[in-house]
Amino acid sequence: MELISGSQIAEEIKSALRVKNQEAGIIPQLEVVLVGENEESKVYVNLKEKAALSISARTSIRQLPASISKEGLLAVIAEANNDPAIDGIIIQLPLPQDLSPYQDEFLEAIKTEKDVDGFNPINRGTLIAGQAEFVSCAALACMEIINRYPPPGKNAVLVGDSFDLILPLAISLVREDFNVSVIKEYQAGLVQTADLLVVEKGQAGIVKGQDLREGMLVIDAGFHWEKGKTLGNVDKDSCSDLNGYLLPVPGGLGPMLIAKLMENLSQAAFKNRSSS
Structure with a gap:
């Protein structure tokens, strides 16, 4: 079988996004909510941060303790939802054990128009009708x-x-x-x-x-x-x-997955600028 280079296609996608963002004068802003000290999650967050830089986007990382309460995490999400400078929000999964039972509640708390991971249950449901703001x-x-x-x-x-x-x-x-x-x-x-x-x-x-x-x-x-x-x-x-x-x-x-995240983020930024 001929091997497909996902890395090469991802670079093509990110390069095109960088040109598009720069030509439009748009700097997408991604908020990453990282709960706990999972080392693998930190590696993935670092990859996403580097990818954001490659498309002329910015990343802010909210590092939260694993001991944060359900209400505390929901408050952080609400703050990001209400910040007009933030175009996309992701919660790095998996969550710590005490919070994981509420995962869908946290994901649903993210505004659908900022849900660049496509994980909000509303986006997942409206995908059936082809009406999701964002897809996984x-x-x-x-x-x-x-x-x-x-x-x-x-x-x-x-x-x-x-x-x-x-x-x-x-x-x-x-x-x-x-x-x-x-x-x-x-x-x-x-x-x-x-x-x-x-x-x-x-x-x-x-x-x-x-x-x-x-x-x-x-x-x-x-x-x-x-x-x-x-x-x-x-x-x-x-x-x-x-x-x-x-x-x-x-x-x-x-x-490829990270490149598509950057594509969703850029799309969110363009929508955010056009509606403001």
Whole structure:
């Protein structure tokens, strides 16, 4: 399979956004709410901050203690909602254990027009009617790949059940006339008829070339840290002799997801300026 460079496409997207923002004289402003001391979350926030700089945007990081109350976090969100200088708000997930039961409440507290992650339950719901202010960046990243590398047919198999990728992607694909099957766990026998395979849930290297058919598009959405390196769900080496395309891990969906976040942020900034 031919490997798709998500990193290269992400750079193309960010470069275009930088030009667009600079020509319009707009500096998008992103507010990142980071609760607790999760080191992996800090790494992702740093990547988002760097990406924002690359498109001529600014990032403010609200670092909050894990001990903050539910009411305290809601107050921080309300403050950002009411700040006209802030175009987009994201809550870095996962939240600390004591706050995670209220995750949807926090996400719903973000104004839909500032919900650049596309995680607000209202945006997730209105996606069905094609009326969401913003769509999940992971789903948008997959659709970008699908549009650039169209699969040979309209049969899609999605593996997983996540609210941030699989569910919004399933809706997006149905709206594009795909026949969509969603399975919670990877089963090799259920992907033989797929033209498009997106595998989020699994384990390192669980998808083998022998499971796949010629010409299909495969998007690896699994991230595993093993033996000192990042691995995906797809065993790339076993797919090398097949025809088709593979968005691999690393260098695939991760960079694309952040680029799509920057796209949503820029869109929010343009809307914010036009309404003010």
